Amino acid sequence: MAGPCVAIPEVGGPEAEGLVLFRSLAQGNVFDHGPPRSILTVSQRPDPIALVVNPASRPDLVSVDLSTNVLVGLFIGRWPQQGHRVSIESIQTTDGGVCLTALVTGPAPGQEAADAETYPYHIVTVPLAAIPHAPGTPWTVVSRDGTTIAATTFP
Secondary structure, three states: OOOOOOOOOOOOOHHHOOEOOOEEEEEEEEEOOOOOOEEEEEEOOOHHHHOOOOHHHHHHHHOOOOOOEEEEEEEEOOEEEOOOEEEEEEEEEEOOEEEEEEEEEOOOOOOOOOEEEEEEEEEEEEEHHHOOOOOOOEEEEEOOOOOEEEEEEOO
């Protein structure tokens, strides 16, 4: 990216220029299958995303008008116990691409969490008109502290 992807601490603050409205479609944990590491998927086809989310969420994904929207899927990889969650908090266009801020949480200290491999994800839809269309535009997801979680390019 031409400029760094910086977490957006507050919606409406001075960093809010370029914020993109998005709609949450599906969030949860896939058990026993999913990408082993963090990945970001931006697609105008539901197939790459719908195959790895909870089957109950698939109708919501395939009903999105992909002539005017894209699906954005953030998968944070394999976790050894239940209780982990990821939430896309903001999406912002910058001179260097598209920057997403996400929050990853886990079980509270001392909270009982079953030992079961889980693959947390969050799927949102973004209007095509709100994002850059230059081939190979960088998309980067960072945590609130600025740590890169995942990156990809689209289109």
